[in-house]
Amino acid sequence: MNEDIRQDSDSAKQVGLSRRSFLKMCGISAIALAGSAMVYKRKELTGTVWQLDPEKCIQCGRCATACVLTPSAVKCVHCFARCGYCDLCSGYFVQKPVALDTGAENQLCPTGALKRTFIEDPYFQYTIDEKLCIGCGRCVKGCADFGNGSLFLQIRHSRCKQCNECAIAVACPASAFKRVPVTNPYLMKTDVPGGGKA
Amino acid sequence: MNILRKMSACLALFFAAVPLLTAQNRFPKPDFTNGYKIPELSPLPSAASPVERLMLSIAPYLQYAVVAVLLIFLLLSCYFLYRKRSRRGVLVMALATVAFFGFIIGGCICPVGSIQNVAAAVFNPAFPISPVVLGIFLLPLFFALFAGRVFCGSVCPLGTIQEIVNFYPLKVPPLLDRILRTIPLFYLGFGVLFAATGIGFIICRFDPFVGLYRMAGPFFILTSGGGLLLLGVFVARPYCRYLCPYGVLLGWLSRLSSRRVSITPDECIRCRLCENACPVDAIMPPSPPNQDREPMRKSLHRIILLLILLPMTAAAGGVTGYFLGNPLSLLHPRVELYRQVSTELAAGERPQTDESLAFRSAGTPVAELQKEVSAVVSNIRLGSCILGIFIALAIMARLFNFSKRREQKDYQVDNSLCVCCGRCYNVCPRDKRNRIMLKESE
Numbered sequence A: 001m002n003e004d005i006r007q008d009s010d011s012a013k014q015v016g017l018s019r020r021s022f023l024k025m026c027g028i029s030a031i032a033l034a035g036s037a038m039v040y041k042r043k044e045l046t047g048t049v050w051q052l053d054p055e056k057c058i059q060c061g062r063c064a065t066a067c068v069l070t071p072s073a074v075k076c077v078h079c080f081a082r083c084g085y086c087d088l089c090s091g092y093f094v095q096k097p098v099a100l101d102t103g104a105e106n107q108l109c110p111t112g113a114l115k116r117t118f119i120e121d122p123y124f125q126y127t128i129d130e131k132l133c134i135g136c137g138r139c140v141k142g143c144a145d146f147g148n149g150s151l152f153l154q155i156r157h158s159r160c161k162q163c164n165e166c167a168i169a170v171a172c173p174a175s176a177f178k179r180v181p182v183t184n185p186y187l188m189k190t191d192v193p194g195g196g197k198a
Numbered sequence B: 001m002n003i004l005r006k007m008s009a010c011l012a013l014f015f016a017a018v019p020l021l022t023a024q025n026r027f028p029k030p031d032f033t034n035g036y037k038i039p040e041l042s043p044l045p046s047a048a049s050p051v052e053r054l055m056l057s058i059a060p061y062l063q064y065a066v067v068a069v070l071l072i073f074l075l076l077s078c079y080f081l082y083r084k085r086s087r088r089g090v091l092v093m094a095l096a097t098v099a100f101f102g103f104i105i106g107g108c109i110c111p112v113g114s115i116q117n118v119a120a121a122v123f124n125p126a127f128p129i130s131p132v133v134l135g136i137f138l139l140p141l142f143f144a145l146f147a148g149r150v151f152c153g154s155v156c157p158l159g160t161i162q163e164i165v166n167f168y169p170l171k172v173p174p175l176l177d178r179i180l181r182t183i184p185l186f187y188l189g190f191g192v193l194f195a196a197t198g199i200g201f202i203i204c205r206f207d208p209f210v211g212l213y214r215m216a217g218p219f220f221i222l223t224s225g226g227g228l229l230l231l232g233v234f235v236a237r238p239y240c241r242y243l244c245p246y247g248v249l250l251g252w253l254s255r256l257s258s259r260r261v262s263i264t265p266d267e268c269i270r271c272r273l274c275e276n277a278c279p280v281d282a283i284m285p286p287s288p289p290n291q292d293r294e295p296m297r298k299s300l301h302r303i304i305l306l307l308i309l310l311p312m313t314a315a316a317g318g319v320t321g322y323f324l325g326n327p328l329s330l331l332h333p334r335v336e337l338y339r340q341v342s343t344e345l346a347a348g349e350r351p352q353t354d355e356s357l358a359f360r361s362a363g364t365p366v367a368e369l370q371k372e373v374s375a376v377v378s379n380i381r382l383g384s385c386i387l388g389i390f391i392a393l394a395i396m397a398r399l400f401n402f403s404k405r406r407e408q409k410d411y412q413v414d415n416s417l418c419v420c421c422g423r424c425y426n427v428c429p430r431d432k433r434n435r436i437m438l439k440e441s442e
């Protein structure tokens, strides 16, 4: 213990001390009260993370550019259960493709992250190579506009830094971003629009 | 094959014209005949890499662990600062903070930014806030009540990085220092106002160091962080002193703390060696002998004048705030959206921005948006009126403090300014370490 601390508070601050300890009590009770009032009746006991609601997303492309990370923490996810396995995939091909093949000039994806594999006539399976995907949402837009909407964007929590204020949430024109419970951190698409099962 | 392709192309166009009104897909689920099984999502976030799965499953507990680490760091800092009187201990803690809260946790979320979460949650019951964030906000304040700003000394990820680079502390002219020190009041006020009314978290948006910790971020943030660090080599803790909003709260509470950094371990011999030791100018000299002071009458007059001016300044602040409300509300995204949508609709235009496209295609009635926006605007106006009064009062309180007569016989630190860095320990000749060194040199 440092004697002088006591000394100084004893000598010079005799008058101040009682007022100070009174104020201190006020401070402590205010902190305790505010604290308990804030958690009272709130559900977020485990904390929250950011996620985007794919039903609100309009595929503006800002997910790829607004994130503090480059490439973005947002990447594309494919819900196979909703996919039509179309040969002429509007998420894979540009609007008027020169040829229906894997040529880069025919693909919507700027990085070639969407992979197409033949299953059986006339069906093709589309998978996302996550390492290449930059979250630009072009395939998502193509699929939403002319297909089943089986491609969608999600923040990948393995990459996301969980900024206190998500930079994409600020930029998103559709207010698609929200805080979700960390115990349930993804907002997935299901078989059919509206979240049901086919 | 070719015909099939053309057909499916036509089909695609046809179905595209059918809006997705019903819960039905444009293209039916195919019936595979070769035994192909439809996989689940790809890539599977739920069954992603084992590491990610592990991280997600322990994430809730990890967040609590961060609060526990914060508590341990604060306690250790108190130990080094008050029990050990060790500047080196404080520095080690600072380095640990830069490593852990900075580079490992990523600088987010920190108590400085958590002000906004708390403000948003207080004024908007729907805003999610977890006990974790609340703990991060309250713990350093609690410590400030009992032990001053130990958090600033060695546990704040923003403060410590500035502490470490501060090699050649220079003195800021006192008047300039006092003027610049009012900026944090404004920053705190606007930070709370913007968070509470939903404009956004400006304290996070302009956090200069988080970009360095993440090693990613907008150019502007990275350069301003680098610039502040460069400035911080000469001017101690520029962010802490002239910007940090949390420092304002810590300063207020640490005034109530009876424990403070004492420059000397036992007795002050008024050798004046510490006069320039404090990088943030928190060391107050002893009050001059009575005959050298200005007469009591004069300071009394000044205080009376301040008291008379008090209601007027408060009113002026409130009125200014009220009139600032309207321009401020334009910063709110919903207000901006409403402005855009209503001008478009008046001109009979198609959506011009992504925002209005998203809003108009969602089909929410404009009247609803209008109602929301008018509530937002009146909130902002009220808030900024209160903010004006708050800032006026806070500045008056500072002036009052400056004019108050101090009764102090030794060199002592001003608890609300001291950032608990422990630099002054190393200059006091009464400090044991220094006595040993003096002896050795003799």
Ligand code: SF4
Pocket (backbone or CB within 6 Å): A052, A056, A057, A058, A059, A060, A061, A062, A063, A136, A137, A153, A168, A171, A172, A173, A174, A175, A176, A177
């Ligand atoms: S910013 Fe919003 S609307 Fe744009 S792609 Fe991302 S989620 Fe979709």
Ligand code: SF4
Pocket (backbone or CB within 6 Å): A075, A076, A108, A109, A110, A111, A112, A113, A114, A128, A132, A133, A134, A135, A136, A137, A138, A139, A140
């Ligand atoms: S188009 Fe964009 S969102 Fe889709 S896979 Fe490629 S990079 Fe990802």
Ligand code: SF4
Pocket (backbone or CB within 6 Å): A050, A066, A067, A068, A069, A072, A073, A074, A155, A159, A160, A161, A162, A163, A165, A166, A167, A168, A169
């Ligand atoms: S929280 Fe940060 S890292 Fe995560 S998606 Fe948003 S901006 Fe990117």
Ligand code: SF4
Pocket (backbone or CB within 6 Å): B112, B151, B152, B153, B156, B157, B158, B159, B160, B237, B239, B240, B241, B244, B245, B246, B247, B250
């Ligand atoms: S003044 Fe603010 S930024 Fe500086 S150390 Fe204290 S809390 Fe951190």
